[in-house]
Amino acid sequence: MKNAFQRFLSAAAILAISLALGSCNPPNYPTGTIELKYYATGSWSVTVKPAFGCCDSLGNKFDLYYPTNLGAGGFLHPIITWGNGTNGSAAAVDYLLRHFASWGFVIVATEDKNTGAGQTILDAANFMVGQNNNPASIFYHKLNVSQIGAVGHSQGAGGVINAANKSGGLIKTVIPLELPAQGWCILNLPTCADSKNLTSGSVFFIDGSADTLISPPIQPPGTLGEQSIAAYYDAVPAGVGKVKGTLIGPNHNDVTGQPDCKQAAFPCVNGVYGYLGYPTAWLMYQLQGDSYAHGAFVSGTGEMFSETKNWEIVASNIP
Numbered sequence: 435m436k437n438a439f440q441r442f443l444s445a446a447a448i449l450a451i452s453l454a455l456g457s458c459n460p461p462n463y464p465t466g467t468i469e470l471k472y473y474a475t476g477s478w479s480v481t482v483k484p485a486f487g488c489c490d491s492l493g494n495k496f497d498l499y500y501p502t503n504l505g506a507g508g509f510l511h512p513i514i515t516w517g518n519g520t521n522g523s524a525a526a527v528d529y530l531l532r533h534f535a536s537w538g539f540v541i542v543a544t545e546d547k548n549t550g551a552g553q554t555i556l557d558a559a560n561f562m563v564g565q566n567n568n569p570a571s572i573f574y575h576k577l578n579v580s581q582i583g584a585v586g587h588s589q590g591a592g593g594v595i596n597a598a599n600k601s602g603g604l605i606k607t608v609i610p611l612e613l614p615a616q617g618w619c620i621l622n623l624p625t626c627a628d629s630k631n632l633t634s635g636s637v638f639f640i641d642g643s644a645d646t647l648i649s650p651p652i653q654p655p656g657t658l659g660e661q662s663i664a665a666y667y668d669a670v671p672a673g674v675g676k677v678k679g680t681l682i683g684p685n686h687n688d689v690t691g692q693p694d695c696k697q698a699a700f701p702c703v704n705g706v707y708g709y710l711g712y713p714t715a716w717l718m719y720q721l722q723g724d725s726y727a728h729g730a731f732v733s734g735t736g737e738m739f740s741e742t743k744n745w746e747i748v749a750s751n752i753p
Contacts, residue, residue, distance in 0.1 A: 460694070461683060462708030462744050466737040468730040469744075472718065473711035476537035479503065484525070487565070490544045490557035497524040499531045499541035505576035509538065512578045512721035515559040515605070516543035517586025517593035519612075519687075523547070526690045526699065527587065529706050534585075537714055538722065540577060550589040550625030552596025559584070559597070559604060581721040585609040585713070587689050588648070592619065592627030599631045607636045607675075607720040609713050612649045612686050615661040629666045636675030638716045638731075639663045642684030643746065644703055651680040651747050667749060677716070677731050677750040679738055681708040708744060728752070 464470040478501035486498040501511060514534055516524060524531055524543035531541045542562050546554040559582050566577040584594035584605050591610030598605040610627070619626040629637065641649040641663050653662040660666045667678040681688075683704045690698040691705030698705065716731065718724035730737045733750040 460707045461704035462681060464711050464741070465743050466730070466741045468715060468727065468737045469711035469741060471711075472537070472714035472727065473707075475533065476535075476714075478536050478538050480532050480535040482528075482532070485545070487561060490546060490554040490561070492546055492554055494545040494554060496558055496561055497543045497545060499524070499535040499543075500573075501535060501538055501540070504540075504572060510578035511538055511540045511576060512581035512583065512717075513559060513562045514539045514541045514717065514721075515555050515562070515582065515584045515594075515597070516541055517549040517552075517555045517584065517590025517597070518543065518545075518547055519586075519588030519590050520550075521547045522587065522590065522690075522699075527706075529692045530689060530709060533710050534714060534717065537718060539583075539717065540573070548589065549586065549593035550596070550619065550627075552593045552598075552600055555584055555586065555590070555593050555597040556601050556605070559601070563604075578721075581606060583607045583609070583717055583721050585611065585717075587611045588614060588686065589625070592625060595627040595629060595632065595637070596625070598635060598637075599628075603634055605635065607638070607716070608632075609638045609640065609716060610666075611640050611689050611709065611713075612642065612645055613639060613663065613666060614648050615650060616659045617657075617661055618648060627660075627666075628669070629660065630669040630671060632670055632674050634674065636720055637670060637677075638713070639667055639676075639678040640709065640713065641680055642686070642688055642703070642708075643680050643682050644685040644701070648686050664747070675720075675752055677738070677748075677752060679712070679745045679748045682744055682746055684708060712738060712745075 586594035591613035694705040695702035715727035
């Protein structure tokens, strides 16, 4: 009887500790098993090389994040080209880019601080294709140049759409984070993103619920054009894979969290946490053929639709 009582106390203590630890989880901590898997750091150690090479079409250098043990086991690394927000930098999203690289991706970021036109983002992708073909490069024959994605924040979110539209199919998937409504680029119309021009590949739109000023999730009444994530999503042509979701809590610059808001740009509410899991899962599904990750995005039944603590206004056409 005493031993049984002691076992009961031990189990109760373990449960109490588990509940206490659970309460210490950061904001936007995953509630689904798929998101939780890709929220965790991947298995690859990461090397960071600012100003690795030169140059894009405007003379900017490229910053790189990549798996340290390139090509281990014969693996060919997919490429992700990053688009900075206005006056942004790769260093400002260091935590996010390291996370992507830990899952086997090579990340290239132009140092251009005005990436909305998309050309310098595309230049960065082409630079890495060149590195793969250069016998003197550490990336020689270690990259999967048929699997290239683009991820960008704010102005860079529009930039990755423009880069994909200009790429002739080179860029297979894009993730625009906090994509500004078209009204924000009214003074520089050539940089306006238009998702109806995405005629191939796939796209995953993400915004934060507090970012209603710049990236509203729902179209404001009486407005014309693509002035919300909903409108951008609806404009994507049939035949192009698409998903959208609003992360509950974050504002425009939470993606710059390191990982929390202490060193982030204003405004930041929660930090980068919510941008780790499903974006990584999407890239794994789209660029590494990960069937488990695919289960998060299936229309109506994917895990993302049931994670109502962290995600809302979710839509998908993924079968």
